[in-house]
Amino acid sequence: MSESPMKTRPLKAARLCASVLAAALAACGRAPAPTADADIVFEGGPIYTAADSSPKVEAVAVKGDRILAAGAKAAIDRLVGPHTEVIDLKGAALFPGFTDAHAHLFGVGMRELTLNLEGVGSVDELVDVIAANVHESKPGELIYGRGWIETGWPEGRFPSRDDLDPVSPDNPVVLVRADGHALVANSAAMKAAGVDEETPDPDGGRIEKDARGRPTGMFVDNAMSLLASLQATPSEKQKEEAYRTGAGVYAAHGWTGLHNMSVDPADVSIIDRLAASGDVPIRVYNALDKEGLDWLIENAPHTDSTGRVVTRAMKLYADGALGSRGAALTAPYSDMPDSSGLLLMHHDEAEQMLQRALRAGVQVATHAIGDRANHQMLDWYQEAFKAVPASQRKVAEPRWRIEHAQILLLGDIPRFAELGVIPSMQPSHAISDFFFAPARLGPDRLFGAYAWRSLIDAGSVIPGGSDAPVERGDPRIEFYAAVARKSLDGYSDALWHPEQKVTREEALKMFTLWPAYASFQEKDLGTIEPGKFADFTVFSKDIMTIPEADILKAAPVMTVVGGKIVYRGE
Ligand SMILES: [Zn+2]
Structure with a gap:
């Protein structure tokens, strides 16, 4: 990787000033204090920036859709003019916009609209x-x-x-x-x-x-x-209703955006249209089904008229899921000795797609759960990187992802950072799966299961997601699962490998900066710094300091996308 995504650095003043509004220009570098009035100022509660240079500030000012300034209250108060709306957080905590790095927006909507079990x-x-x-x-x-x-x-x-x-x-x-990988008829x-x-x-x-x-x-x-x-294929109208419903549910949970996985290529125009009409008010980063590869090669990265919907990734499936024993393992299941799961792709077809994608600057995100599927995908990615050197790629640093990366051979853990492959993981999967993972895998394989700490220590960033509708799709559950690694009622034991949990600072980045990086948007999203989009998530409680069980009781208070309040709670 050309630039370490692990740490945020103060943005270079020159780069930032060139990219933002004239009003924000004065906030940059050593320029005199800004004089332009802010449209909105947030103050009166803890504000976490997810930026290492200044992790906590007292107030943040917004102008248009961007952050004008963030810092001490006295300095921000100088930006308050006669038309500035000053929002008193009344002790609620403000964060950079929480982004779900793996979810299925259509499925989230459909869950509300069909028989929900x-x-x-x-x-x-x-x-x-x-x-x-x-x-x-x-x-x-x-x-x-x-x-x-x-x-x-x-x-x-x-x-x-x-x-x-x-x-x-x-x-x-x-x-x-629930995992979408099995059904009963x-x-x-x-x-x-x-x-x-x-x-x-x-x-x-x-x-x-x-x-x-x-x-x-x-x-x-x-x-x-x-x-x-x-099943009748859903009509365009039903699709619209599902996307609109899903986006509404997401905004109300406090998500300012999501990485939308396994999207039907025909849905891109529907989502774009719903974003333009305001029916989808949050940010959507689309990863299309493999049927979308030709479209992506021609169009990626495709940005809609609002700038909120970006389509530049392709989603592949290497194996199934652990619960239904479809995850591909290197050795048989401990509780089904005649099965080691299912591999879903053939090498030659996949490698050809991977190389085409790499040449064209299409990001690849592959579902891989079992250690065999993960090992295979690291090998296949590596083969493609070798076959198509940087000089022959539209995007030199492809930032390819493995979705889930749940069960890893210990020797594969450092390969993610070495290859620049991003493990995109879902904390809630761990706290759901640990009720059956020891039976499926036996004790030895658990050392490489949901290995967040080991991956971060090896130099990886882990964008965090919920995989909704597989899981609930609630940022508080994801944040709690990442820092507590306990069930929702507080259960854990040695087989859950508590040493793999992350710090709250890391968990915050899992849902802010690291999804931004994993979608090539870290210059615009992911931290609270002048010049970035004014995307904020406000919770009623300070989830960085309260006892871990209380994280689940924090209420989403406000969701702000590009300076617009898209959800306001009680
Ligand atoms: Zn998924």
Whole structure:
């Protein structure tokens, strides 16, 4: 990497002054104190900048969509004019805008708009929810839900078609697991999709079968696509509604932006349009499905008319998920000795795509959970970097990412920083998965699992995300998980490897500066410094100092994007 992303440095005055409004010019370098009036001044609470040069200030002034100045209250008060709105934080804490570095905005919206199975506590309860839905549905109508997770269920097993058939003999039922990497279908759904005992496992997928070879109704990874024909593709209007809803939910959580993963290339224009109309008021950084590669080669980086939506990345999948045993491991699962998971890509096809992307300046972000998938992707990235030297690339420093990077061979940990590959990780996954990860992996592999501390110590930055709708998509949960590495009710043990947690200063960067770096936007976003966009997240409590359990009780008070208040709480 040409510039260490680990530390922020005072921006060089020359570079900054050239790039910002004339009004901000006076705030730069050794120029005289600025005289232009601020549009908004925030004061009256702790203000954390995420900038190493001056991590905490008393007040911040905004002019237009940019930060005019940040510093001592006395200095900022001199920028208050007759038209300045002075916002008293009344003790609430202000941070650079929190950005979710891995989420699915369409899925977040759809979770609100379809049958939401989050929080269902057992197979019995799931069956009751479906029975009630069948009651309200037309004969033969598909019942589609999402968000169940069997972790912690008293039955201790996946649901099956035999659970669902008695309450829904005629309506097809398809229920996607919270991680999006498995689903359970009933017999009516399997029949409608033409799946039976003879159907072979597709490449990269598994149809779960019982001891007698009969499908159980569980479909893992690529096998899920066997049921895809049952679902009508959402109309443009439904898509709009999902994106609008998702963005509203996100702004209300305190997110000023997200990295939007696995986007249908056709959705870029929809998101751009919704940003222009103000329906999507936060920042969106799009990573398209691999079908979008040609579009990206032609257009990336593509910025919409508001400047808030940037599309320049491609998302690939190397393997499945740990919970459904689809994550590709170098040795078999400890609790399923005849399986070591699923690899989803073939080398030659992938390498060709990677090299095309590298030449064209397309950022690649690959889902890799298991140690085998991560090792493979580091090898394949390395092969592409070698085959396409910097002189043949549109962007010399490609900042390619591995999404999740959950289970790593210890020897692979330093390779991320050495190759300049960014591990993009989701703290909430660790505190959800540690209830089953020891069983899946055994004690030895846990040393390289969710290894935030080891990666940071090896020189990596870790943009933090939630993977919503897989997880809740709440910045407080993510921040808490990163610094506490405990379950939401405070549980942890030695197998959770508490030594891998991060400091609060690092956690703050995971959701501010490091996502900015991982999206090539660190000159404009990620810290509170003059000249950057005025993106702020305000919480009712100072999450940098309160006891860790109280972090979850902080309320989002205000979300500010480019100097505009897009959400205001009670
Ligand atoms: Zn995801």
